[in-house]
Amino acid sequence: MTATLRSDAKRNLDRLLAAASECFAEHGVDASVDEIARRAGVGHGTVFRRFPTKEALLVAVMVERVRDLTRAAEEALEDPEPGPAFERFLRRAAEVYAQNRAIVEGFERCVETEEVGALKVAVGRLVRRAQHAGAVRRDVTAEDVMDLVPAVSRHPDVVLDGLRATR
Amino acid sequence: MTATLRSDAKRNLDRLLAAASECFAEHGVDASVDEIARRAGVGHGTVFRRFPTKEALLVAVMVERVRDLTRAAEEALEDPEPGPAFERFLRRAAEVYAQNRAIVEGFERCVETEEVGALKVAVGRLVRRAQHAGAVRRDVTAEDVMDLVPAVSRHPDVVLDGLRATR
DNA sequence: CGCTAAGCGGACTGACCAGTCCGCTTACTG
DNA sequence: CAGTAAGCGGACTGGTCAGTCCGCTTAGCG
Numbered sequence: 084m085t086a087t088l089r090s091d092a093k094r095n096l097d098r099l100l101a102a103a104s105e106c107f108a109e110h111g112v113d114a115s116v117d118e119i120a121r122r123a124g125v126g127h128g129t130v131f132r133r134f135p136t137k138e139a140l141l142v143a144v145m146v147e148r149v150r151d152l153t154r155a156a157e158e159a160l161e162d163p164e165p166g167p168a169f170e171r172f173l174r175r176a177a178e179v180y181a182q183n184r185a186i187v188e189g190f191e192r193c194v195e196t197e198e199v200g201a202l203k204v205a206v207g208r209l210v211r212r213a214q215h216a217g218a219v220r221r222d223v224t225a226e227d228v229m230d231l232v233p234a235v236s237r238h239p240d241v242v243l244d245g246l247r248a249t250r
Numbered sequence: 251m252t253a254t255l256r257s258d259a260k261r262n263l264d265r266l267l268a269a270a271s272e273c274f275a276e277h278g279v280d281a282s283v284d285e286i287a288r289r290a291g292v293g294h295g296t297v298f299r300r301f302p303t304k305e306a307l308l309v310a311v312m313v314e315r316v317r318d319l320t321r322a323a324e325e326a327l328e329d330p331e332p333g334p335a336f337e338r339f340l341r342r343a344a345e346v347y348a349q350n351r352a353i354v355e356g357f358e359r360c361v362e363t364e365e366v367g368a369l370k371v372a373v374g375r376l377v378r379r380a381q382h383a384g385a386v387r388r389d390v391t392a393e394d395v396m397d398l399v400p401a402v403s404r405h406p407d408v409v410l411d412g413l414r415a416t417r
Numbered sequence: 418c419g420c421t422a423a424g425c426g427g428a429c430t431g432a433c434c435a436g437t438c439c440g441c442t443t444a445c446t447g
Numbered sequence: 448c449a450g451t452a453a454g455c456g457g458a459c460t461g462g463t464c465a466g467t468c469c470g471c472t473t474a475g476c477g
Contacts, residue, residue, distance in 0.1 A: 089444055092454060115434065126456030131436060220408070227405060234401035234409065238394055241387070242401065245412025256423060256474055283465065293426030298466060 096133055098123040103144045107185035112141060112192075114185075138192065145189035149198045152176055156205035166218025169209050170243060173228065177236035187233070203229075220248050263300055265290040270311045274352035279308060279359075281352075305359065312356035316365045319343055323372035333385025336376050337410060340395065344403035354400065370396075387415050 088096065102123035106114035116137050120127035134140040155175050162168035180186050193199050207225040214221055223246065235242045255263065269290035273281035283304050287294035301307040322342050329335035347353050360366050374392040381388055390413065402409045 089453060091444065095454085116436085117434075120456090127435090128437085128456050128458095129454080132454075135436095137435065220411075223405075223408065227408070230404055231401060231408065234398060237397055238390075238412075241390065241394070241398065241412040242409065243412070244387075244416060245405075245408040245410070249411060258474065259424060262424085282463080284463090287426090294465090295426050295428095295467085296424080299424075302466095304465065 095123070095125050095129055099125060099130060099133065099140075100144060100147075103140055104147070107141060107144055107189065108183040111184040112188045116140075141185070141189060142192050142196070145185065145193050146196055146198045148179065148183065148186065148189070149193060149196070149202050152179065153198070153202045153205050156202065156209055159209055160205065160212070165209075165212040165216040169213035169219060172206075172209055173232070173235050173243070173246075174239060176229070176232045177239065180232050181236040214248075217248050219246055262290070262292050262296055266292060266297060266300065266307075267311060267314075270307055271314070274308060274311055274356065275350040278351040279355045283307075308352070308356060309359050309363070312352065312360050313363055313365045315346065315350065315353065315356070316360060316363070316369050319346065320365070320369045320372050323369065323376055326376055327372065327379070332376075332379040332383035336380035336386060339373075339376055340399070340402050340410070340413075341406060343396070343399045344406065347399050348403040381415075384415050386413055 099119070103114075103119045106119045106122060110118075116127050116130050119140075120130050123129075130137075130140065134143065152175075156172055159168040159172040162171070183189075190199070203225055206229060210219060210223065210225050210228055213219040228246070231242055231246070266286070270281075270286045273286045273289060277285075283294050283297050286307075287297050290296075297304075297307065301310065319342075323339055326335040326339040329338070350356075357366070370392055373396060377386060377390065377392050377395055380386040395413070398409055398413070
């Protein structure tokens, strides 16, 4: 996929991705390319040599965050207790959300990537397993749960209680 | 406060507010002044004759929405059943939220107005009354509840269950 | 009606931003 | 170490936006 880069180019690319990740997290998807380039210590022409548009850079960064979450979900699946594992994952996702102003809009830009597909699969398993164990109400899907992440980040007790199996 | 306006000016102001309300609802706070003016059928110079900045126009519009909600909360307070009245108000607020892309950011711009103060008072009463009646858990405040409106709009059953008194 | 101040709208400005381009620099190859 | 392609950055473009200004229009008073 990526042809071999010259060593300086590789270093700049790494810095660029790190700077973009920070800027998007701090300022949301409206963070400007200029600011990202400045923080990375490169000219902004360099940004567009690596990514055709700002959008492509955003997606590249967000896909990384999605992978982080997928990994967290898969780890939770290895926990023998379905209910607590589910809850731990949700709290983790809420933390990520709280620390990244670009998450919601960034996600929307990624919905068609295979990475988001993988996340949905992992969360789906996590949810169904918890439902099977009687820890989570039956009428919610993985998408509902991911939808509720922002609410969990601000009011975990209320939302987690609401998600528990009724009766 | 407002000096008497010439009849044409009054008509334009009314149209302007209506157009702004629609545009902000549809496109969020980033709706452009040009589009608002176009929809109102006026030149955009007219916007700035009535409001010093776009921000001021936004606040004027949002304050109206806040008043609507305050009225709804006060009506709910007249319902003899605290629990259902609280729930009905929350669903109503969620509807308003769902139909207005500017609500969240618009609210932030109004937090210091007396109108938002009045809303908080009314919702506070509604919440405490429902808590007294055992219909709502004790550990939430009016602000928590208003915070949860977006979540209610998408997942009313989960969130309302979470808000009910436990045990 | 005629006078005038209130009102009007659109041309204009300056700030900002994504994306392009090109002359200079530098890491690697042989 | 020399040649060169890969890489670089910043000037430039075109578009959008909020906010200003001024010559024209018109509501409404006397």
